[in-house]
Amino acid sequence: MIVDRCKECGLCINVCPQKVLERGNEFNIYGYRYVSPKYIEKCVGCRLCEYICPDFAIYVEVDGL
Amino acid sequence: MIVDRCKECGLCINVCPQKVLERGNEFNIYGYRYVSPKYIEKCVGCRLCEYICPDFAIYVEVDGL
Amino acid sequence: MRLEYLTGNHAIAEAAIIAGLKFYAGYPITPSTEIFEYLASKLPTKGGVVLQFEDEIASINAVIGASWAGAKAMTATSGPGFSLMVEALSLAIMTETPLVLAYVMRAGPSTGIATKAGQYDVMQVRWAAHGNYELVVYAPWSVQECLDLTIKAFNVSEMLRVPVILLSDATLAHIWERVVIREPPEVSIVNRKKPKVPRDKYKPYEPEEDLVPPMACFGEGYRVLVESLTHDERGYYKATNEVQRRLVWRLVNKVLKNKHLISDSATYLVDDADYVLIAYGSTARSAYALIRELRSKGIKVGLYRPKLLWPLDEEMLINSTIKAKKVFVVENNVGVYVREISRVLRNKEVISIPIIDIEVPTPDEIFEVMKEWI
Amino acid sequence: MRLEYLTGNHAIAEAAIIAGLKFYAGYPITPSTEIFEYLASKLPTKGGVVLQFEDEIASINAVIGASWAGAKAMTATSGPGFSLMVEALSLAIMTETPLVLAYVMRAGPSTGIATKAGQYDVMQVRWAAHGNYELVVYAPWSVQECLDLTIKAFNVSEMLRVPVILLSDATLAHIWERVVIREPPEVSIVNRKKPKVPRDKYKPYEPEEDLVPPMACFGEGYRVLVESLTHDERGYYKATNEVQRRLVWRLVNKVLKNKHLISDSATYLVDDADYVLIAYGSTARSAYALIRELRSKGIKVGLYRPKLLWPLDEEMLINSTIKAKKVFVVENNVGVYVREISRVLRNKEVISIPIIDIEVPTPDEIFEVMKEWI
Amino acid sequence: MRYELLIAGRGGQGILLIGRVLGVAASKYSNLYVTCSESYVAETRGGDSRADLIISNNEEELDFIKVRKADIAIFMHQAQLVKFSSLVKSNGTVYVDETYVSELPSNVGWRVLRASYTKLAEREIGNIRVANMVALGHLIGTTKLINPEAVEMAIDEVVGEEWSELNKKAFRLGLNIGV
Amino acid sequence: MRYELLIAGRGGQGILLIGRVLGVAASKYSNLYVTCSESYVAETRGGDSRADLIISNNEEELDFIKVRKADIAIFMHQAQLVKFSSLVKSNGTVYVDETYVSELPSNVGWRVLRASYTKLAEREIGNIRVANMVALGHLIGTTKLINPEAVEMAIDEVVGEEWSELNKKAFRLGLNIGV
Amino acid sequence: MDIIHPLDRYLRTDRLPHIWCPGCGIGIVISAMLRAIDRHISEGHFTQDDVATVSGIGCTARATLYLNFDSAHVIHGRAIPFAIGLKVIKPNLKVIVIGGDGDIAAIGGNHLLHSARRNMDITVIMVNNMVYGMTGGQVAPTTPMKVYTTTTPYGNLEYPLNLIKLVSSLNTNYVARASVTHPHLIERYIYNALSRDGFSFIEVISICPEVFGRHIGFRNPVELFNKLKSMIKFKAKPSIDESDIVWGKEIVLGEYVNEYKSGFIKLLYGS
Amino acid sequence: MDIIHPLDRYLRTDRLPHIWCPGCGIGIVISAMLRAIDRHISEGHFTQDDVATVSGIGCTARATLYLNFDSAHVIHGRAIPFAIGLKVIKPNLKVIVIGGDGDIAAIGGNHLLHSARRNMDITVIMVNNMVYGMTGGQVAPTTPMKVYTTTTPYGNLEYPLNLIKLVSSLNTNYVARASVTHPHLIERYIYNALSRDGFSFIEVISICPEVFGRHIGFRNPVELFNKLKSMIKFKAKPSIDESDIVWGKEIVLGEYVNEYKSGFIKLLYGS
Numbered sequence A, B: 001m002i003v004d005r006c007k008e009c010g011l012c013i014n015v016c017p018q019k020v021l022e023r024g025n026e027f028n029i030y031g032y033r034y035v036s037p038k039y040i041e042k043c044v045g046c047r048l049c050e051y052i053c054p055d056f057a058i059y060v061e062v063d064g065l
Numbered sequence C, D: 001m002r003l004e005y006l007t008g009n010h011a012i013a014e015a016a017i018i019a020g021l022k023f024y025a026g027y028p029i030t031p032s033t034e035i036f037e038y039l040a041s042k043l044p045t046k047g048g049v050v051l052q053f054e055d056e057i058a059s060i061n062a063v064i065g066a067s068w069a070g071a072k073a074m075t076a077t078s079g080p081g082f083s084l085m086v087e088a089l090s091l092a093i094m095t096e097t098p099l100v101l102a103y104v105m106r107a108g109p110s111t112g113i114a115t116k117a118g119q120y121d122v123m124q125v126r127w128a129a130h131g132n133y134e135l136v137v138y139a140p141w142s143v144q145e146c147l148d149l150t151i152k153a154f155n156v157s158e159m160l161r162v163p164v165i166l167l168s169d170a171t172l173a174h175i176w177e178r179v180v181i182r183e184p185p186e187v188s189i190v191n192r193k194k195p196k197v198p199r200d201k202y203k204p205y206e207p208e209e210d211l212v213p214p215m216a217c218f219g220e221g222y223r224v225l226v227e228s229l230t231h232d233e234r235g236y237y238k239a240t241n242e243v244q245r246r247l248v249w250r251l252v253n254k255v256l257k258n259k260h261l262i263s264d265s266a267t268y269l270v271d272d273a274d275y276v277l278i279a280y281g282s283t284a285r286s287a288y289a290l291i292r293e294l295r296s297k298g299i300k301v302g303l304y305r306p307k308l309l310w311p312l313d314e315e316m317l318i319n320s321t322i323k324a325k326k327v328f329v330v331e332n333n334v335g336v337y338v339r340e341i342s343r344v345l346r347n348k349e350v351i352s353i354p355i356i357d358i359e360v361p362t363p364d365e366i367f368e369v370m371k372e373w374i
Numbered sequence E, F: 001m002r003y004e005l006l007i008a009g010r011g012g013q014g015i016l017l018i019g020r021v022l023g024v025a026a027s028k029y030s031n032l033y034v035t036c037s038e039s040y041v042a043e044t045r046g047g048d049s050r051a052d053l054i055i056s057n058n059e060e061e062l063d064f065i066k067v068r069k070a071d072i073a074i075f076m077h078q079a080q081l082v083k084f085s086s087l088v089k090s091n092g093t094v095y096v097d098e099t100y101v102s103e104l105p106s107n108v109g110w111r112v113l114r115a116s117y118t119k120l121a122e123r124e125i126g127n128i129r130v131a132n133m134v135a136l137g138h139l140i141g142t143t144k145l146i147n148p149e150a151v152e153m154a155i156d157e158v159v160g161e162e163w164s165e166l167n168k169k170a171f172r173l174g175l176n177i178g179v
Numbered sequence G, H: 001m002d003i004i005h006p007l008d009r010y011l012r013t014d015r016l017p018h019i020w021c022p023g024c025g026i027g028i029v030i031s032a033m034l035r036a037i038d039r040h041i042s043e044g045h046f047t048q049d050d051v052a053t054v055s056g057i058g059c060t061a062r063a064t065l066y067l068n069f070d071s072a073h074v075i076h077g078r079a080i081p082f083a084i085g086l087k088v089i090k091p092n093l094k095v096i097v098i099g100g101d102g103d104i105a106a107i108g109g110n111h112l113l114h115s116a117r118r119n120m121d122i123t124v125i126m127v128n129n130m131v132y133g134m135t136g137g138q139v140a141p142t143t144p145m146k147v148y149t150t151t152t153p154y155g156n157l158e159y160p161l162n163l164i165k166l167v168s169s170l171n172t173n174y175v176a177r178a179s180v181t182h183p184h185l186i187e188r189y190i191y192n193a194l195s196r197d198g199f200s201f202i203e204v205i206s207i208c209p210e211v212f213g214r215h216i217g218f219r220n221p222v223e224l225f226n227k228l229k230s231m232i233k234f235k236a237k238p239s240i241d242e243s244d245i246v247w248g249k250e251i252v253l254g255e256y257v258n259e260y261k262s263g264f265i266k267l268l269y270g271s
């Protein structure tokens, strides 16, 4: 997450097939409650969240590949 | 014929199925040798000449109808 | 009479309805769009039509067509859109088509700052179209004047068969003020002259004594001819010196010779003023504030405010500044209308105070420059 | 050096090739079309491209694009077409895009008389675009000058990154005259400044001392940003007073402060003249003929002829008329550039001689008016 | 009589609505002259929002369209208070929403009236979005600038039927602060 | 040395070509300065066609771009002679194509040179379209305005290979009229 | 004004002869159009006073100067928006736009597109002579590939616009192609177009002997006419796929779209 | 400039966050476009310096401001001619035009039409949000009928433009429709478009929650997204006849035209 780019639109939460993401409770410098990967362990690295994010705020690093 | 409208283009002569029309030898006031219905007796009143004339110079009066 | 609390843009739209607008065509552009939107919701309820076109070019050409169909017609735009309308403006001038164009200025050049103001386009509005002509341009300084001058714009346009431009700016467009609204018969509404002769005697460009030809419209049986080529009184194309001269000079003179009917300006304390500030539109509010302030300090300053920007009423300008030692021209641009002022006030010291401010120059900014000269 | 016998339009086209033109985009319009047609047949043999677009708007925008791709680029048009190009002209000014526009005036307003001349558009060419700026306009009076000033137009355009307009008219466009053609190195050709700093230090709108920024083009690795919004030196949009002021004033001043590099005018027997005629373009030929005639009768008249119409070189004008009792401004229109002259010559009697003539005013026509004043 | 009013806060706090209601109340229902200029930054959330009002009973006194030195100000948020405090007269009357304003400048002679408009709105009305009307009520109640009935008519007109009761309730709440 | 030349006739008589050839001959092959303005009516056949030339050895003398008082004129047709005769100096030299010109004004002191250019062209060359070059030849032969070789080079350049011999033949025919 | 020719009542005869070159096809189109209008008038569908003709600039556009209707000869490319302004205010008018291929399809292309999309109730007659006539022979968007024109002296590189396909891709009621070689068809299509609401478009393939003829080596009107005639095919129900003009080979005439959907005016004002 | 996000090298990150509203689909399109470009670059087809992006004015058009290529943000509707000027002079550039439906299809419609007809070698990506976003919600040529907008407060009376049909009626090499609900397709189509000469056109159906969403009662980005998604159908080889957007029912994605004819540049310069 690049928290200051997130605008709290919720699209990533909506598309994530694994329900990994959730709206956070903290505000970024622009006043948005940015998303956080709460259940990151469930992430399957499908990148749907990265592709859907209109704000270049979220991306997926696939470890160990 | 409205002789001063004729521009000697020859289209009427070209379309007349009866070869009624011919380029005349006289000049109109604009210097064109206007067409004349030389063999008017052959005319079948098809009006192709009237319809093709771009200059509203020739029209057909069908008598006795 | 009723009271309303409106923005400058709303007031223009409201005034257009009062003046008898029946057709609006436009293309959205900040900061003029509220005129369009206000009319889109209100005009259809008064039997008028509001259409959005594919661009500004189509819009103004449709306005010209609608005017020839007999409707009072208008459009509104800002710099980039106006620039696109210029070719058709020349057509409207040539064909003596009544129409009103509300021009809400924003900061340029080019796309500039769409939401912010400036008075950059005060020369453009006069000179942008090709060919020589006169057109009529009014510049309001308040929401009330947005209303009053728009009605006047329609009246003059109908009276002289000339495009009239209402020149506002982004700041004026969006301030809210109290306005007094009067409807006919409380205000007088002018309609174009109609032919007084039968169809076979009528010539669409044959002027009466006021140099304005009566206007038959489409569908009225007069077989009118709208002609963009140089034409004689019948509307027939003629490429001769004689016809060109007669037509061009009449187009110019029908505005100039009727200037008394269209002239409009305001003065404030100029009679005893050592210094006269000249300003128009929203900037004049700042000049006025400064004058009030300086007067309270005993400095004798006055304000001359042309409301009719084009053609400039030279006589009024001269008379209003006759006693002034110095004249200051304050504008929210690089100093352009000042050229017109100095051209006219040949024997007077004319000082340009060009203050670029994306809202409106402040009285302090003006005084900052002015104080060096007084 | 070689001799040719060419029309004004041919000479403009020929000069453009000499100046290094690589891209022409246009839309046919009388009386400018021969420029297009001449280039269409010649430029491809010199490695350039000539394209006809769907309209004038596309043409000038393509010219701007081509200029940003690094090519010297031009278009040509007349009144109606120029009016359509105005919005993009403002873009070219804002983005500091070098380009040359040949404007061949015809009789307006609107479609007017397409084949016939006039000088109606001399104010339009200066003021037509929205926003404030300075641009450069040259007016030739002969075929030779069509050639020379076109080369100069390209040079100035490259030097200042500003659109330059070559203002001709239908008469000049179609007269044939002898011209002397010089190619480099006999004439000097100027190319735009290129960045002197590496890519990561480069800012596309950061001026050097002459107020002109070096110009990196597309495909050169500088990641340029062409921006029509109000922008800072990097090209980043900023809606602040500070950025707007800095930008607009620089756009104005880069032309004004470099006026010495672009100024151009001619005088004829002004030193002892009681009367100075001021004229430009084809009309100046008539004024000149009249002066030769009057001089032969012992009347002391001279000619001041601005070749650089915009910005007007005020100093030169003042110096060239300093001794004159009266100044006459002769134009083939209703008298418009005379406003600029009287603005500058504040203490001089300035008499307007507006003569509408669809070819060119004759010396007799000029004298007819002038004689009342001398 | 001529007042300059400055109303400022963050986007979303309903600043412009205060201005709108005041404007309508003054111009349509109190026979006063008003100029109001609004400014806001559309692009990012939480930017400045500001309304400048000039109110007078004399049309001639409506000159410059922005506030030069405010007689009265409402600050709904600390950030804008800091930014615009210099626009307020040194003896001006200033209303602050204590919910978001914690520090006041010390070197001015303002008459400061304060309350936690937002908290009040939340607590008493159950909707923080009407904090603006609470503030407006406070201002009207204490300055008597305009007849409260005129303001209520303006509220009806500006906010629309669905919301007008709620807003008027908040307004009345404000009217009664400190009463 | 400064001459004004007027060449006039009906559309289709090759008037402009005379002007074009003269212009090229003078400016490119004789080191003279030339201004030529052409006019014609495109729209109807047989309208006026006219070329105005100013020729001088001094660039300064090229002023007004149209003929004010022609020193020399060619009239290829009666209609244009009538129309434009006032543009010729009273002591001017005038060439007329007798094929189409029958009447000359009586009250002028012109030096008139005449021949039936069209008939000559038809008879000697077999093509009436080169009557214009016959006239040009007559003019050059009698005025010596320009070296005939320069004119022939100009003909080559202007009319193009296919037609240049024919035109030069006509030109030479004209050169020798009256010799 | 003496009325001699049967169409003279629709002409400003004091302005004849018109400016068109000998053998120019434009006159044929106008003649056919007037017969179509005359038929409607004589059938009582509307009167001469109800007809409005509008044109831009170009040889074709000059037509309106000669027509004895309320007429407008406006600026290049902008006849359509002017016409819409008329129609919206006076819905009873039969508004006809006449223009060249440059006027309608080059500079005016956007207005064509959007008025067709709106199914705006006007009739557009485009005379396609495949060239810019008035300005002396420059390439048009309809010029066949490879043709030499004054602005494509090395041959035209651009694929010509198929107006039938373009307009048919929009929401129009009527799209037809005629040719000056077949005046009866022009008349019939214009008659049909004027018989309905909504947008109607008729492309008429024309001959410009003066300019286009010169470019392709057919300066003689009769030869050019016969050359064109040799390419013409008529189909009663042509498909849009066969509408491409293959110059020298095949040009298919016919009614490509023929519908009676509600036009914009009906949606605006109700019926 | 720190590079964090995998696409950051293509972004002017110092200008982020961008101006687009939360949940606006434009960012999704740009993200997909950058991945398509990145794939070409990593496959060695061209470099970052060879890419030029051009846009007019509008929310969508703002994209070029954020892109780390040679870029131009010019005037409303005129990106295409600017792009052609670039391409003709520097044929090696990959010239991409990005614009909104108003920018490309309303005011810019004529340039779209004629550049498509010329098969001019540029790629046009049109973000169709069915509204004018930047100016605050006016009707667009793509707005479905009956929708209330700020300039059609009584409902839109105009038939919406089907860009797929329009552009396919011209002489183009590539026409495809994608949707922000399916970012992979956007990426693939842009990749495919950039793989060929000639004119390529990609319409991306987008969501504008702020303005269009408000008009139709779907202000929440997620709801609007899901609403749109429910209408989307993908077809491998869709026919042009099924390309009409039936709002609320069906929007067919796919590659409608997929050809490899010579582009204009090849005809101009030879191969």
Ligand SMILES: Cc1ncc(C[n+]2csc(CCOP(=O)(O)OP(=O)(O)O)c2C)c(N)n1
Binding pocket: D027, D028, D029, D030, D056, D080, D081, D084, D111, G057, G058, G059, G060, G061, G075, G076, G099, G100, G101, G102, G103, G104, G127, G129, G131, G132, G133, G134, G135, G140
């Ligand atoms: C804005 C503008 N641009 C250019 C012109 C010049 N112009 C006049 S007619 C014309 C094109 C004529 O071609 P077309 O429309 O095909 O008509 P045609 O003469 O072939 O019937 C042009 C380019 C103009 N009058 N106005």
Ligand SMILES: Cc1ncc(C[n+]2csc(CCOP(=O)(O)OP(=O)(O)O)c2C)c(N)n1
Binding pocket: C027, C028, C029, C030, C056, C080, C081, C084, C111, H057, H058, H059, H060, H061, H075, H076, H099, H100, H101, H102, H103, H104, H127, H129, H131, H132, H133, H134, H135, H140
């Ligand atoms: C000549 C001109 N006219 C109008 C405008 C105002 N304007 C800016 S963007 C825009 C339309 C935006 O709609 P669209 O192109 O669909 O882009 P979106 O914002 O929806 O992405 C308009 C009308 C302008 N900038 N220039």
Ligand code: SF4
Binding pocket: A015, A016, A017, A018, A019, A020, A021, A037, A042, A043, A044, A045, A046, A047, A048, A049, A050, A060
């Ligand atoms: S990459 Fe992980 S977090 Fe992102 S959408 Fe897929 S599963 Fe969810």
Ligand code: SF4
Binding pocket: A005, A006, A007, A008, A009, A010, A011, A012, A013, A034, A035, A052, A053, A054, A055, A056, A057, A058, H023
């Ligand atoms: S999609 Fe992006 S901007 Fe939207 S909530 Fe997720 S991370 Fe934030």
Ligand code: SF4
Binding pocket: B015, B016, B017, B018, B019, B020, B021, B037, B042, B043, B044, B045, B046, B047, B048, B049, B050, B060
């Ligand atoms: S009407 Fe007579 S003259 Fe005319 S084409 Fe028919 S047969 Fe020939």
Ligand code: SF4
Binding pocket: B005, B006, B007, B008, B009, B010, B011, B012, B013, B034, B035, B052, B053, B054, B055, B056, B057, B058, G023
């Ligand atoms: S068609 Fe008409 S103009 Fe042509 S020759 Fe026949 S009558 Fe004369």
Ligand code: SF4
Binding pocket: G019, G020, G021, G023, G024, G025, G026, G059, G060, G129, G133, G134, G207, G208, G209, G210, G211, G212
């Ligand atoms: S130039 Fe062509 S289109 Fe124009 S009138 Fe002549 S033949 Fe007809």
Ligand code: SF4
Binding pocket: H019, H020, H021, H023, H024, H025, H026, H059, H060, H129, H133, H134, H207, H208, H209, H210, H211, H212
């Ligand atoms: S207004 Fe619409 S299109 Fe524009 S940024 Fe916001 S959501 Fe996107």
Ligand SMILES: [Mg+2]
Binding pocket: G100, G101, G102, G127, G128, G129, G130, G131, G132, G133, G140
């Ligand atoms: Mg044509």
Ligand SMILES: [Mg+2]
Binding pocket: H100, H101, H102, H127, H128, H129, H130, H131, H132, H133, H140
């Ligand atoms: Mg959009």
